[in-house]
Amino acid sequence: MKILKYFLLLITLLCISLIVFVLTQSGNFKITKSFELDAPQPIVYQYIQELDNWNDWIATEKLPNGVYAIDLPNIGSYQIRKEYEKPFDSISQDILYDNKLSNIIWRFSTVGQKTKVDFSFEGTIDIKTKILTFFSGSPNKVVGEAMDNSINALIVFFIKQYKEYDLTTTGLTNKAALRYIYLDGTSDYTDIKSSIEILHAKLSDFCTTNKIKVDSTPLLIFDNTPLTQTLSFQYGFKLHDSIFLNEEEQFKIATLEANSYFESTVSGYYSHLPKALREIRPIISKSEVFTNNPTGKMIVELNQSSFNNRLPSSWKTTILIPVIKNQQPTTVNDSIRRTYRTYSGTPKENQTTTEIPPVTTVQEENNG
Numbered sequence: 053m054k055i056l057k058y059f060l061l062l063i064t065l066l067c068i069s070l071i072v073f074v075l076t077q078s079g080n081f082k083i084t085k086s087f088e089l090d091a092p093q094p095i096v097y098q099y100i101q102e103l104d105n106w107n108d109w110i111a112t113e114k115l116p117n118g119v120y121a122i123d124l125p126n127i128g129s130y131q132i133r134k135e136y137e138k139p140f141d142s143i144s145q146d147i148l149y150d151n152k153l154s155n156i157i158w159r160f161s162t163v164g165q166k167t168k169v170d171f172s173f174e175g176t177i178d179i180k181t182k183i184l185t186f187f188s189g190s191p192n193k194v195v196g197e198a199m200d201n202s203i204n205a206l207i208v209f210f211i212k213q214y215k216e217y218d219l220t221t222t223g224l225t226n227k228a229a230l231r232y233i234y235l236d237g238t239s240d241y242t243d244i245k246s247s248i249e250i251l252h253a254k255l256s257d258f259c260t261t262n263k264i265k266v267d268s269t270p271l272l273i274f275d276n277t278p279l280t281q282t283l284s285f286q287y288g289f290k291l292h293d294s295i296f297l298n299e300e301e302q303f304k305i306a307t308l309e310a311n312s313y314f315e316s317t318v319s320g321y322y323s324h325l326p327k328a329l330r331e332i333r334p335i336i337s338k339s340e341v342f343t344n345n346p347t348g349k350m351i352v353e354l355n356q357s358s359f360n361n362r363l364p365s366s367w368k369t370t371i372l373i374p375v376i377k378n379q380q381p382t383t384v385n386d387s388i389r390r391t392y393r394t395y396s397g398t399p400k401e402n403q404t405t406t407e408i409p410p411v412t413t414v415q416e417e418n419n420g
Contacts (some may be wrong), residue, residue: 085203132147133145219322258291264291271354340378
């Protein structure tokens with residue numbers, strides 16, 4: 053009986069010693085990770101900057117006091133808020149209610165068409181978590197493994213939403229005359245989303261205030277030239293009614309005459325538009341049916357966009373490139389014997405017509 057008591061006492065002492073040892077261990081951690089995301093630097097910065105987006109890759113909840121709580125499986129919850137931001141370069145978020153200076157820091161740099169992210173997460177784990185995870189390793193190891201899962205989810209999210217895109221070509225289409233109200237805009241192609249959202253808010257408010265009836269599909273109007281890093285465009289809506297504006301107004305009205313277009317649709321983020329155009333233009337240049345019209349305006353219709361769905365994989369953008377129909381030869385026989393070639397469609401500029409010699413038919417040879 054005494055042996056059993058001594059044995060139980062020994063176990064109790066060992067447990068107490070273990071608990072004391074665990075409690076005296078540091079609960080501090082500092083995790084650093086480097087990885088690449090498949091999107092240009094401005095896009096990555098704007099995404100990370102907006103804490104509402106974080107639920108795509110880590111469990112996040114916005115609390116009534118305006119701060120956000122992120123939850124790490126088997127670790128616990130951390131409340132964070134924005135601390136400082138250096139546009140497109142770095143972001144810091146402060147971890148609240150911690151017993152030390154703790155934060156999350158993001159640093160961004162461009163690597164080709166991708167963005168390198170240097171991530172740092174510094175904080176502490178509470179006593180309960182320290183005890184429960186003691187046999188799993190140090191706080192750095194435990195928190196690091198939890199963050200690895202979340203970062204992998206972030207990488208996959210960017211591949212799906214920003215790297216992948218799809219291009220389908222519909223072909224030749226005719227469009228009626230288009231009268232539209234617009235604002236002038238300029239933007240780096242990687243930052244066009246935020247630019248058009250600002251223009252959209254201004255133009256929508258103006259139309260609502262002045263009871264101007266417009267089509268709900270936003271339009272981007274470009275010169276029909278290859279897109280460059282910096283884009284100049286008109287952002288507008290198709291008008292339902294005839295209206296007149298002061299010539300000095302910031303808001304303007306324009307009309308595009310009825311025309312033929314080569315139609316294509318891009319599924320994915322707006323940054324893929326220049327790449328898609330580089331695929332479309334060779335199709336037009338090789339066509340025998342139509343020719344590129346450099347004096348026309350290229351129309352981009354935002355059929356499904358950030359105004360309908362915040363996930364880029366759901367966006368549908370129609371591209372209409374102005375073209376001129378080529379002359380198409382047709383063969384016409386008269387009632388006697390001769391064969392003629394006639395042409396339909398709009399002739400190419402400076403094109404001369406070569407006379408086609410008559411074709412001898414079988415009937416002529418027999419009569420001869």
